[in-house]
Amino acid sequence: MSDTESTAPRRTPLYDLHVELGGKMVDFAGWEMPVQYSAGIMAEHAQCREKAGVFDVSHMGQVxxxxxxxxxxxxxIVPASIEPLAEGKARYTFFTNPEGGIMDDLIVSNAGDHLFLVVNASMRDQDIGHMRANLDGVDIVELTDRALVAVQGPKAVEVVGALCPDAIEMKFMETIVADIMGASCRISRLGYTGEDGYEISIPDEHAVSITRAFLAHDDCDVAGLGARDSLRLEAGLCLYGNDIDNDTSPIEAQLNWAIQKRRREEGGFPGADRILRELADGPSRKLVGIKPQGRAPARQGVEIQDTDGNTLGHITSGGFGPTVQGPVSMGYVAVNHANVGEVVNLIVRGKALPAEIIALPFVQQNYKR
Structure with missing residues (x-):
């Protein structure tokens, strides 16, 4: 195999469909993925907020x-409580390192006779290796013959329910196996947009026909990675590699809610010393929402200063929020400057632009509780 072949981006089972539908394909985490379609990111974002959007997330690792x-x-190797998780329930968690940083975040589901995990595309090899090195006696199976499709938005229940009535009564963070057009699919009511919706694991050979059937619904259209990012940012959801990483603790990232009471009391996970200390005493910095004044977005890496010119931290994610109709950002600031309403300056191309610390999320999350 040549170097060119070995480093060529991989393609999901929906690649040809993306091209047919006008997807602008880019290399994302080693996969050729649609960043947007002809309607554009703003329209795709609005489609998901108002009706339903279909996203190909088959590049994610299914294990x-x-x-x-x-x-x-x-x-x-995670600080969440997994043993008591009821069958058919899913839980958000993260792998932590010995220093209390986040190696990756993931979703764990109790599938009855096994656990079903979805990990980030860019970290799947690391995560699978980490589990194989640390979970003695556990059979770790990467599913390489299944697509993963997300249907997200207030009309997602109608879009998915039309093909699978069993999905209609599901609640947020529940998972079932059900038939869709003759294929056995794992359907989980969750997502990464802040809206109601589903992530559906589909056998490769059925992925195109089922996705086409979703798209045939009047309230459904395709959406790409660009809209997925603007949607998750407005919803205040962390992106691994931007807002959380190996140096960031869950407490700094305001993910305290993902560490259940028993694990706080017992510890017994990597980095517990730091994480439990920060739970008790508070971290030195924390992730906050930042609303730039004016129209100029402040993106990852932009310095955050107080009004006297002292550095407080940096932006980790930022861009234009189509629903908010203005720029939105998230970033870390010193905890004594993390109060909602505090005015800060963002240093964009050498200029100090005023901004305000605001409560996350920017847009209300609309999950099916």
């Missing part, structure tokens, strides 16, 4: 953990 005590063993 099964099988074997005696898999949930208990997984708790040795």
């Amino acid at each position: 099964e953990l099988r074997g005696e005590g898999a949930a208990r063993k997984l708790e040795s």
Whole structure:
């Protein structure tokens, strides 16, 4: 195999469909993915907020953990409570390192006789290797023959429910296996947009026909990675590599809610010393919402200063919020400057632009509770 072939981006089962539908394909985490379609990011964003958008997220890693005590063993490398997770329920968590930083975030579901995990595309090899090195006696199976499609938005229940009535009564963070057009699919009611919706694991050979059937619904259209990013930013959801990373603790990132009471009391996960200390005493910095005044967006890396010119931190994610109709950002600031309403300056191309610390999320989350 030549170097060119070995480093060529991979393609999901929906690649040809994206091209047919006018997707602008880019290399994302080693995969050829649609960043947008002809309607553009603003229209795709609005489609998801108002009706329903379909996203190809097949580049994400899908993994099964099988074997005696898999949930208990997984708790040795994540700070979430996995053992008591009821069958058919999903939970957000993260792998932590010995220093209390976040190696990656993921969704864990109790699928009955096994656990089903979805990990980030850019970290799938690291995460699978990490589990194989640390989960003795657990069979770790990467699913390489299944697409993953997200249907997101207030009309998602109608779009998915028209093909799978079993999906209609599901609640947020629930998962089932059900038939869609003759294919056995794992359907989870969750997503990364702040809207109601589903992520659906589909056998490769059925991915195109089922996706076409979703798109045939009057309230449904395609959306790309650009809209997925603007949607998650408005919803105040962290992006791995931007807002959370190996140096960021869950407490700094305001993810305290993802560490259940038993794990806070018992510890027993990597980095517990730092994480439990920060839970008790507070971190030195924290992730906040930042609303720039004016129209200029402040993107990752922009310095945040107080009004006296002292550095407080940096922007980790930023851009234009189509629903908010203005620029939105997230970033870390010293905890004594993290109060809602505090005025800060953002240093954009050498100029100090005023901004305000605001409560996250920028747009209300609309999950099916």
